[in-house]
Amino acid sequence: MSLVVRHADGETVIDALPGRTLRDVLREHGLSPYTRLTERANCGGRGLCATCGVRIREGPGPDHWHDRLADRFGYPRLSCQVDVRAGMVVELDEEKVVWGRRESERVE
Incomplete structure (x- = not known):
């Protein structure tokens, strides 16, 4: 199955096995x-x-x-607690210093 990852350099499509944690899949493909x-x-x-x-x-x-x-207050979700499923589009939060910013605080 395909996992689309948006990041500073564009977009990367990854073939991933369902049920694995998103964190592990991202790291294995060099997208920390x-x-x-x-x-x-x-x-x-x-x-x-x-x-x-x-x-x-x-x-x-x-x-x-x-x-x-996190969803309620607009913060990023923990990739270590998300299982990969079909039809996912994920965006790496490139602007965070340590933890992610709230959605309303993002600089476009």
Whole structure:
């Protein structure tokens, strides 16, 4: 299945197996959800540090407690808590310093 990832250099289409975590798939294809600092200092995909945030433009709704709160308040969703499913379009949050900004704070 195809996963479309939007990033600073354009768009990348990835063939991914359903059911894997989005964080792992992104990292395996050289598209890290982390900043330079948090690439090394993170919780390893356990949903604790909130540094692997991405914007899911098309795909599954939030089902993890953190993602429900993030969605409610406009923050990025944790890629370590999202399973890859068909028809996903994901945007890497290139503007974050450590954690992602709220949607309303994005600079276009």
